Every structure is written in C-alpha cells, then in structure tokens.
Amino acid sequence: MNTESQNLNPSFETESGRFLRGIRECSRTVIEEIYRKYSKDIERMIVQNNGTADDAKDVFQEVMISLYRQAHAGLEIRCSFYTFLSLACKKRWLTQLSSKYMSKTQYGEETLPNIVSISEEVNVMLREDDRMKLMMEKLKMMNDGCREVIEMSWQTDKDGKHLGWQEIAGILDVSYAYIRKKASECKSRLIELVKKDYRYNELING
Amino acid sequence: MKNTILYEIFEDVIRNGNMDDLKAMNLQVEYPNWQAQFREYADVRQKVSLALRIQKDERNFRQLTDELGGKYFSGNEVSLSILSRMTGSVLFRIAAAMVLVFSCIAVLNFYSDSKFSDQAILADYPLMENSLVRSARPQVNGNEVKVAFADKNYNKVIDLLAPHDLVSFGKPDYILMLGASYYYTGDYDNAIAQYRLLIENNTAYAVDGYMNIALTYIKTQKYQEAVNVLNEGINNPDVADHERLIELKSRLQNPLRRWFE
Numbered sequence: 001m002n003t004e005s006q007n008l009n010p011s012f013e014t015e016s017g018r019f020l021r022g023i024r025e026c027s028r029t030v031i032e033e034i035y036r037k038y039s040k041d042i043e044r045m046i047v048q049n050n051g052t053a054d055d056a057k058d059v060f061q062e063v064m065i066s067l068y069r070q071a072h073a074g075l076e077i078r079c080s081f082y083t084f085l086s087l088a089c090k091k092r093w094l095t096q097l098s099s100k101y102m103s104k105t106q107y108g109e110e111t112l113p114n115i116v117s118i119s120e121e122v123n124v125m126l127r128e129d130d131r132m133k134l135m136m137e138k139l140k141m142m143n144d145g146c147r148e149v150i151e152m153s154w155q156t157d158k159d160g161k162h163l164g165w166q167e168i169a170g171i172l173d174v175s176y177a178y179i180r181k182k183a184s185e186c187k188s189r190l191i192e193l194v195k196k197d198y199r200y201n202e203l204i205n206g
Numbered sequence: 207m208k209n210t211i212l213y214e215i216f217e218d219v220i221r222n223g224n225m226d227d228l229k230a231m232n233l234q235v236e237y238p239n240w241q242a243q244f245r246e247y248a249d250v251r252q253k254v255s256l257a258l259r260i261q262k263d264e265r266n267f268r269q270l271t272d273e274l275g276g277k278y279f280s281g282n283e284v285s286l287s288i289l290s291r292m293t294g295s296v297l298f299r300i301a302a303a304m305v306l307v308f309s310c311i312a313v314l315n316f317y318s319d320s321k322f323s324d325q326a327i328l329a330d331y332p333l334m335e336n337s338l339v340r341s342a343r344p345q346v347n348g349n350e351v352k353v354a355f356a357d358k359n360y361n362k363v364i365d366l367l368a369p370h371d372l373v374s375f376g377k378p379d380y381i382l383m384l385g386a387s388y389y390y391t392g393d394y395d396n397a398i399a400q401y402r403l404l405i406e407n408n409t410a411y412a413v414d415g416y417m418n419i420a421l422t423y424i425k426t427q428k429y430q431e432a433v434n435v436l437n438e439g440i441n442n443p444d445v446a447d448h449e450r451l452i453e454l455k456s457r458l459q460n461p462l463r464r465w466f467e
Contacts, residue, residue, distance in 0.1 A: 026267050032274055039278035057279035061271045068267050072260050073252075132253040139254060153217070154255040162221055184210035184217070191209075191250050 016077040016084065023064065024071035031064070038082055042089045051093060059096070063088045066129035073132075075125055087122040131203045138193040146186035148172070153183045212237055216247045314462060322463030324424050331421055331454060334414030335386040351383065360387035373403055378411045385418060394422050409444040416442075416451055424458070433458060 013021070022030020043056040051059075063085065067075070077084045139147055152168045163171075169179040194200055212233070219227050233240040320326055335355075354362040367384040385400030398419050405415035416439030423432035436455040440448050457463070 023267075026263055026270065028270060031267075031270060035271075035274040035278040039275075043279055053279050057275040060279065061268075061275050064271050065264065065268060068264060069257070069260065073256055128253075131249070132257050135250055135253050136257045150254065151258055154251055155258045156255055158259075180214055181210065184213040187213050187217075187247070187250075188209045190254075191213075191246055194250060195246070 016079070016081040019081045020067065020071050020075065020077055023067050026068070034064070034081075034085075035060075038085055041082075042086060045086065045090065046093050049093065050097065055093070055096070056089075059089050059092045063092055066126060069129055069132060070125050073128065078121065084122060084125075088126060091122055091126055127203050130199070134197060134199055134203065135190070135194055138190055138197070141193065142186065142190060145182075146189065149179065149183045149186050150190060153187075209243070212240065212243060213247060216244055217251075220248065220251065318462040322457060322460050324427070327424055327454070327457060328421060331417065331450075333386050333389060333421060334411075334418050335382045351380065355383050355387065358390070360390045363387040364391065373407045378404055378408045381408075382411070382414065382418075389418070389422055389425070394426050397422050405439075412442065412445045413439060413447045413450065416445065417454065420451075420454060420458075429458060 019030060019034055021027075023034075039056075039060060042060050043053055046056040046059060047053065066088065067085075139150060142150070149168070149172070152163055152171065153165075154162075156162055165176055165179060168183075169176045172179060174182070215228070215231065215233070219225060228240075228244065237243065351363060351366045354360075354366065363383055364387045367380055367387075372381045372384065381400050381404045385397045385404070388394070388397035388400060401415040401418045401422070405412045405419075408415075416435055419435045420432040420439075423429065423435065433455060436451045436458070439445050439451045440455070445451070
C-alpha cells in the first residue's frame with residue numbers, strides 16, 4: 001500500500017501523522033494527549049539542563065506552535081513523534097541557552113552532555129519556522145499601506161484562492177495599475193528587509 | 207524598480223500556476239539572476255501567505271497551548287525534584303551552619319571551661335594559708351599544729367586551734383590554717399567565720415581573708431555572695447592589694463563563664 005492511500009485511511013495513520021493532523025486541525029483532544037504524554041519528559045530534560053518548569057512550558061509551547069505552522073506548510077514526521085518533539089525542544093532550549101548565557105561557540109556536549117546531535121529533519125522544521133517568523137516580523141515593521149497591500153495580495157482563503165487585482169483595487173479604491181505597482185514595490189521592500197536581517201543568512205545556510 | 211517589474215511577473219506566474227511561462231520569457235537577458243530571485247520571492251510569498259492564512263487559527267492554538275501548558279507544566283513533578291534539591295541545599299546550609307555554630311560553642315565552651323570554671327578559678331587562686339608550713343615540714347616536736355597542717359591532718363589542726371582565741375594569740379597564720387582546715391574538711395561556714403576574723407583584726411591579711419571567703423563561696427557555688435565579698439574587699443580602704451580581688455571578680459563575672467553549663 002502506498003503512502004497516499006495510507007494517509008487517506010486513518011487506520012493506517014502513524015501516531016506521528018495522527019498527532020500532526022491533530023495539531024494542524026487544532027484538535028483539543030490530540031493536543032492535550034501530547035501535553036499529557038510528553039510534558040513531564042520535556043520538563044525534566046530542561047530542568048536538568050539549567051532550566052525551570054516555566055522555561056520548559058515556554059519551549060514546549062513554542063515548538064507546538066512551530067509544529068502547527070509547519071503542519072500547515074506540509075511537514076511530515078518520519079520518526080516517532082516523541083523523538084521529533086524532544087529533539088525540537090532540545091534544539092530550542094539550546095538556542096535560548098546560548099543566547100542567554102554563552103556565546104554560540106561556548107556551548108557543546110561538554111556543558112550539556114545530555115544533548116546530542118539534532119536531526120536534520122528537526123533542524124529544517126525549526127529553520128523554516130524561524131524564517132516564517134522573521135518574514136512576519138518584517139511585514140509588521142512595514143507601514144500600514146504596504147502591509148495592507150501585501151496582505152491582500154498574498155492572503156488566500158482555505159481553498160488557496162487569492163483576491164483578484166481588480167477586487168483589491170476596488171477595496172482600496174485605487175486603480176488596477178497603481179495597485180500592481182504598489183504591491184510589487186512593497187514586496188520588493190519586504191524582501192529587502194528580510195535579506196538585510198543578520199539572521200537571514202543563518203537561516204538560509206542552516 | 208527593476209525588481210518590482212520582475213516581482214510582478216513572478217506574482218502573475220505563481221497565481222496562474224504555470225511555471226513554464228517563466229522559462230519562455232527569456233528573463234536571463236535582463237535578469238541574469240532571476241532564478242535565485244524567484245526562489246527568494248516564492249519562499250517569502252509562501253511563508254507570509256501561510257502565516258496570514260493561519261494567523262487567526264494560530265491565536266486559538268496559542269490560547270489552547272497556554273491553557274494546557276498551565277495544566278501540565280504546573281511543575282509538580284519536577285518542582286518536587288527542585289524542591290528536594292532546594293530542600294537539600296537548605297538542609298546542607300543549615301547543617302553547615304550548625305557545624306559552625308557547634309564548633310564555636312565547643313571552642314567557647316573549652317575556653318570558658320579552662321578559664322572560667324570553678325575548678326580553673328580555684329586552681330589559679332589557691333587558698334591563702336601558711337604554705338611555708340606545708341613546704342618545709344617542721345620537726346614533730348617543734349610545733350604540733352604546723353606538723354599536722356603540713357600532713358594535711360586538718361581535723362587535728364582544728365582540734366588544736368579551735369579552742370583558742372587566735373585573735374588575741376596574734377598569729378594570723380594560725381587563723382589562715384584553721385580557716386583552711388575547715389575549708390578542706392568541708393566546713394565552709396566556719397572557714398568563712400575564720401576569714402572574717404582575719405579581715406576584722408588584721409588589715410595586712412584582709413585581702414587574703416576576702417579572697418578566701420570569695421573562693422569558699424565559689425566552692426559552694428554561691429557566686430553572688432562571692433562577688434559581694436570581693437566588692438566589699440575592693441571598696442575597703444584598708445585593703446591595699448585590690449588587684450587580685452578585681453581580677454577574680456572580673457573572671458567570675460565574665461559572660462563566657464558557665465555560659466554553656
């Protein structure tokens with residue numbers, strides 16, 4: 001049986017797939033199951049590595065939100081959900097520790113022996129999420145006019161449909177030519193802002 | 207400006223969903239790096255578009271995880287371990303503090319005991335008596351009292367001296383010997399009475415009288431009486447050598463004395 005047919009039939013769904021679907025659909029039952037099953041392990045891991053229960057709660061939530069976003073972007077988890085989740089939490093906690101207490105070159109297996117290599121799958125997921133956050137951060141920094149135009153031209157409905165240019169021009173009460181030009185200028189500015197940020201290259205190069 | 211035109215093209219192609227159009231446009235002539243630029247544009251567009259699409263639901267998701275985080279990260283289990291670590295740490299500190307305190311107490315106790323205890327005081331301040339008699343024992347026939355005293359035969363000394371009026375006898379040494387004999391036989395009241403006689407009748411020996419009365423009170427653990435008699439001696443203008451009385455009094459009143467008894 002191929003992967004597609006497995007995905008269509010819930011009985012063949014892996015636990016990782018079920019959890020990811022529950023996260024994507026914001027299913028309270030599934031999300032609570034994840035918290036119930038894994039919160040203590042994550043809390044213990046972070047507390048044993050210079051963190052507190054509050055740190056663990058924040059890291060766990062941050063990773064859950066990353067999973068939520070990336071589940072919408074088509075994320076697939078090929079290992080066990082717990083492995084993926086715990087690695088993502090470790091990675092997030094390492095990043096926080098490095099920014100909190102030490103330079104990036106200082107942390108390592110010597111200081112955090114429990115934290116070993118982070119799988120590339122987790123790295124990709126977190127990197128993608130960080131890039132998304134960076135772009136949204138830059139979008140919020142733009143003036144209201146630009147932000148509005150970008151949001152209207154890029155936002156889609158649940159079926160992935162865009163607003164047409166004529167429609168946008170009508171809503172904003174401007175000409176078609178103006179809105180086309182304005183949209184491209186604003187997007188150019190947004191991409192420029194993103195690329196200028198020091199984090200961009202890190203996120204691109206991993 | 208150049209990019210804005212390119213981005214318009216990119217946007218149209220993405221909206222139409224036909225990427226082959228881009229290849230047909232021969233963009234490399236004017237935009238030699240157009241493929242990398244397209245990747246950048248598409249990446250930003252895809253991520254922003256997704257973020258915008260899910261942002262409302264993401265708020266609900268965040269609320270839900272806030273609630274569940276509060277429920278499942280109450281810190282119960284781990285805070286127990288933190289609590290135990292903290293408790294351990296606190297207990298360790300308390301234990302260390304107690305060791306320190308007890309060490310200080312032991313040192314103070316030792317110092318106090320060796321310096322301010324009754325035994326230490328009584329050892330440092332021997333009873334005033336005729337020590338010559340004891341150190342150079344006279345011939346048996348020479349002086350029966352002195353021989354008895356030298357032999358620590360205190361009952362015999364008492365038998366020999368008590369019936370006599372020693373004041374009129376004019377021998378303060380004998381009064382000291384009789385007082386000491388009472389003292390060593392445990393008859394402290396009579397010892398004190400003898401020393402009183404000495405104070406009242408012989409100013410040269412008054413300081414020895416006061417000292418011996420004070421030491422007798424210390425022996426019987428009447429410390430306030432000891433201090434009182436020392437004060438009496440210190441304030442007595444006929445007593446020349448106050449220093450010994452003052453020294454004994456200050457030692458008796460030292461706060462470390464019997465602090466831990």
